[in-house]
Amino acid sequence: MSEPVYNDPMRRHDFVLLFDVKDGNPNGDPDAGNLPRLDPETMQGLVTDVCLKRKIRDFVDVTHGEEERYKIYVQSKGVALNSMHKRAYEALGLKSMGTKQKRSDVEQVRRWMCLNFYDIRMFGAVMTTEVNCGQVRGPIQLTFSRSIDPVVPLDISITRVAITREKDAEVVEGEDGLGEGGKVTEMGRKAILPYGLYRGFGFFSPALAEDTGADAEDLNLFWEALQKMWWQDRSAARGLMECRGVYVFSHKSTLGEAPAHILFDIVESKLTRKKGVTTPRSIDDYQIPTLEDVREQVPEGMEVNLLGI
Numbered sequence: 001m002s003e004p005v006y007n008d009p010m011r012r013h014d015f016v017l018l019f020d021v022k023d024g025n026p027n028g029d030p031d032a033g034n035l036p037r038l039d040p041e042t043m044q045g046l047v048t049d050v051c052l053k054r055k056i057r058d059f060v061d062v063t064h065g066e067e068e069r070y071k072i073y074v075q076s077k078g079v080a081l082n083s084m085h086k087r088a089y090e091a092l093g094l095k096s097m098g099t100k101q102k103r104s105d106v107e108q109v110r111r112w113m114c115l116n117f118y119d120i121r122m123f124g125a126v127m128t129t130e131v132n133c134g135q136v137r138g139p140i141q142l143t144f145s146r147s148i149d150p151v152v153p154l155d156i157s158i159t160r161v162a163i164t165r166e167k168d169a170e171v172v173e174g175e176d177g178l179g180e181g182g183k184v185t186e187m188g189r190k191a192i193l194p195y196g197l198y199r200g201f202g203f204f205s206p207a208l209a210e211d212t213g214a215d216a217e218d219l220n221l222f223w224e225a226l227q228k229m230w231w232q233d234r235s236a237a238r239g240l241m242e243c244r245g246v247y248v249f250s251h252k253s254t255l256g257e258a259p260a261h262i263l264f265d266i267v268e269s270k271l272t273r274k275k276g277v278t279t280p281r282s283i284d285d286y287q288i289p290t291l292e293d294v295r296e297q298v299p300e301g302m303e304v305n306l307l308g309i
Helices: 049-064 081-092 103-116 118-123 206-212 216-228 260-270 291-295
Strands: 013-024 044-047 124-128 132-137 140-142 145-150 154-160 186-204 240-250 303-307
Touching: 013 260, 044 186, 049 118, 049 140, 049 216, 081 103, 081 132, 103 118, 103 124, 103 132, 118 124, 118 206, 118 216, 132 206, 186 260, 216 240, 216 303, 240 260, 260 291, 291 303
Parallel strands: none
Antiparallel strands: 013 186, 013 240, 044 145, 124 132, 140 186, 145 186, 154 186, 240 303
């Protein structure tokens, strides 16, 4: 059985990712008290590319982390990057790990890093620190994701029936000799969006895939991660998040048959709120483009597939 065309690393692929959030915070902004990220002019929600990459990395680590070819370079558990670089030099038997590495040695360890770390092979990495492993430009690039409609974050007060400091629990004796109880609760806050449907864009370059060694299995795992990355990333803070579709436009050649924005506009033009809906609160409030809706406008020589639905 032949591989699906969207797994072909010799073709250029452009894709649209749709996902939504219900009663959660998809990507907190540390500069705004961890409120959901917003475009202040349009009030559309934003989710950064690095937020999505973190979830993809975690999915790959959970599902394939024991396999040599699928190690994760940028860990979420505080692993120092230089320790990863040293592993490459040690594995290749190279001694020059100082600031004056030979160019040939750097190229060897760069290749080793691409071979062994999935996220370097797919997303690239800057590894020119004190243990130099060179730079890699990855074949997959993601944009920020933006909500289809404006969103209004809710900053909700919550009560915790517990206290932090022992001093706060002490009973104080009043003037009448009776004890006055200490604190029994503490207040906190939680920021959520009632609902938001987001769409982001991405690109796969076959020329860069050839440089890093990304293959059909890597691509297949990437598409799977886009569809399932929230399955193992559940959190009360993030509410209910789900992939609602990945539209993959596969070109016939490495250069491509059409500009990416023309392809993305096909999806965006058909993604609308249903008639009579003024305040979306679920995916059912939107008209989601079907594969047939999109396929009829795809330029000749290209193929489009819809994953995750």
